[in-house]
Amino acid sequence: MKICILGSGGREHALAHRLSLDPVVEQIYVVPGNPGMLTTPKVECIPATFEMTSGFVTLIKCLNVDLVIPGPEVPLCEGFADLMKGTSIPVLGPRKEAAKLEGSKAYSKLFMQEFDIPTADFKIFEKAEEACEFLKTRPWGGRLVIKASELQAGKGVVVSDNLEEQLLTVERFMQDPKYPVKSRTLVIEECLPGEELSLFALCDGEEILYLGEARDHKRLLDGDKGPNTGGMGCYTHSSMVDEELQKRLEELVLLPVIQGMKKRGHPFRGFLFAGVMMDGDDIQVLEYNVRLGDPETQTLLPLIKGDLAQTFLSAARGQLKASKSLIFREHAMASVHIVMASENYPGLDGHALSLGHRISCDDALSEHNVKDVSLFYAGVKKEKEYLVNSGGRVLGVTALAPTLAQAQVKAYENLKKVHFVGAQYRKDIAARELNQK
Ligand code: AMP
Ligand code: GLY
Numbered sequence: 537m538k539i540c541i542l543g544s545g546g547r548e549h550a551l552a553h554r555l556s557l558d559p560v561v562e563q564i565y566v567v568p569g570n571p572g573m574l575t576t577p578k579v580e581c582i583p584a585t586f587e588m589t590s591g592f593v594t595l596i597k598c599l600n601v602d603l604v605i606p607g608p609e610v611p612l613c614e615g616f617a618d619l620m621k622g623t624s625i626p627v628l629g630p631r632k633e634a635a636k637l638e639g640s641k642a643y644s645k646l647f648m649q650e651f652d653i654p655t656a657d658f659k660i661f662e663k664a665e666e667a668c669e670f671l672k673t674r675p676w677g678g679r680l681v682i683k684a685s686e687l688q689a690g691k692g693v694v695v696s697d698n699l700e701e702q703l704l705t706v707e708r709f710m711q712d713p714k715y716p717v718k719s720r721t722l723v724i725e726e727c728l729p730g731e732e733l734s735l736f737a738l739c740d741g742e743e744i745l746y747l748g749e750a751r752d753h754k755r756l757l758d759g760d761k762g763p764n765t766g767g768m769g770c771y772t773h774s775s776m777v778d779e780e781l782q783k784r785l786e787e788l789v790l791l792p793v794i795q796g797m798k799k800r801g802h803p804f805r806g807f808l809f810a811g812v813m814m815d816g817d818d819i820q821v822l823e824y825n826v827r828l829g830d831p832e833t834q835t836l837l838p839l840i841k842g843d844l845a846q847t848f849l850s851a852a853r854g855q856l857k858a859s860k861s862l863i864f865r866e867h868a869m870a871s872v873h874i875v876m877a878s879e880n881y882p883g884l885d886g887h888a889l890s891l892g893h894r895i896s897c898d899d900a901l902s903e904h905n906v907k908d909v910s911l912f913y914a915g916v917k918k919e920k921e922y923l924v925n926s927g928g929r930v931l932g933v934t935a936l937a938p939t940l941a942q943a944q945v946k947a948y949e950n951l952k953k954v955h956f957v958g959a960q961y962r963k964d965i966a967a968r969e970l971n972q973k
Contacts, residue, residue: 572913
């Protein structure tokens with residue numbers, strides 16, 4: 537089987553690496569990929585940028601692959617799966633209409649309301665003045681969340697209990713042309729207490745296969761301080777969700793999406809990622825994404841055993857039922873993933889990232905020869921014969937071990953074998969959960 541993956545980050549490296557372990561997979565093309573991915577056998581990077589054009593479709597067709605897996609949401613929200621309809625190549629991702637579940641927060645909230653999916657109370661606004669009038673009434677005790685409805689690369693959500701900051705957020709999002717977030721529609725919702733969890737399912741339009749859950753660390757600094765990032769680390773272990781809770785999550789959060797989308801005439805095929813807030817027994821959906829998470833994929837995929845490529849292909853063809861038993865999660869192992877980022881990441885307040893530094897790494901680690909440990913590359917490029925850092929999140933190390941504490945120690949031991957000037961990483965991934973025990 538030949539597979540094409542769209543994207544260039546750690547999530548895509550983890551997908552490529554895991555799929556390369558399946559004997560049925562002969563070749564994996566990653567478009568555009570990154571040169572660090574070439575440490576994984578069977579991988580070839582195709583230096584093209586994603587475009588919604590027939591030329592891009594022709595390029596994919598020329599690769600002669602059996603399956604395309606888009607990593608990020610943008611191609612799906614822009615209609616990549618629709619564009620590929622005319623080819624015979626299956627795409628593991630939803631069409632544009634179903635991808636609105638991620639592409640429009642207003643659509644997603646109304647969908648949840650229609651299909652009785654538990655979610656925070658909310659209101660939708662098209663006019664800044666009306667949103668401000670509403671905020672002045674101090675709804676939900678004044679502590680609330682303001683969200684730009686459209687895709688904003690993770691920058692369009694503000695949690696606040698301060699009226700002044702809330703009014704400023706509305707003005708910035710809707711009226712300030714210089715502000716990086718530009719929004720025509722706002723969702724304002726009640727702020728929920730609890731702990732967040734990311735859930736993942738593979739869907740074929742009719743059925744779901746629960747893949748697992750993971751908890752990521754979005755803040756830059758230890759103790760969940762500092763600015764939000766794309767994710768600084770992540771962990772999972774089998775006692776996070778037991779069989780009974782998994783059944784509840786499937787029934788409350790995941791299956792209603794498949795049923796609702798089918799009812800609307802837009803069957804959902806691909807990865808469904810639900811961000812949920814858990815407060816004791818209470819489960820509320822914060823958001824849906826129509827792709828795998830980054831860095832959740834780097835954490836979860838190494839635990840999934842069996843014929844993954846065949847299962848992905850079956851889902852993309854709408855035939856998941858027959859392949860459901862081909863894969864299983866390794867329940868005896870916990871997984872910890874730690875991200876190493878460039879100096880000044882995430883680059884707020886005009887501080888430029890410090891880039892172009894040579895990455896040195898223990899050979900066995902970089903060649904994937906340390907048992908139960910994987911190194912996944914993200915923001916890297918090649919200069920002469922060396923890899924140098926070229927983006928915010930540069931790489932990450934995943935370690936598997938029988939307990940969460942052991943996986944944490946192993947992940948840090950191995951991450952310390954990687955060096956580049958200005959490298960930063962959190963020292964407390966999974967620590968809060970370990971300290972609670
Ligand atoms: P979203 O993109 O909708 O998942 O929001 C981004 C982040 O904002 C989430 O991961 C949460 O940390 C936070 N957030 C979003 N909605 C809520 C909510 N209703 N209550 C509390 N925190 C929220
Ligand atoms: N880790 C969160 C995301 O991928 O959106």
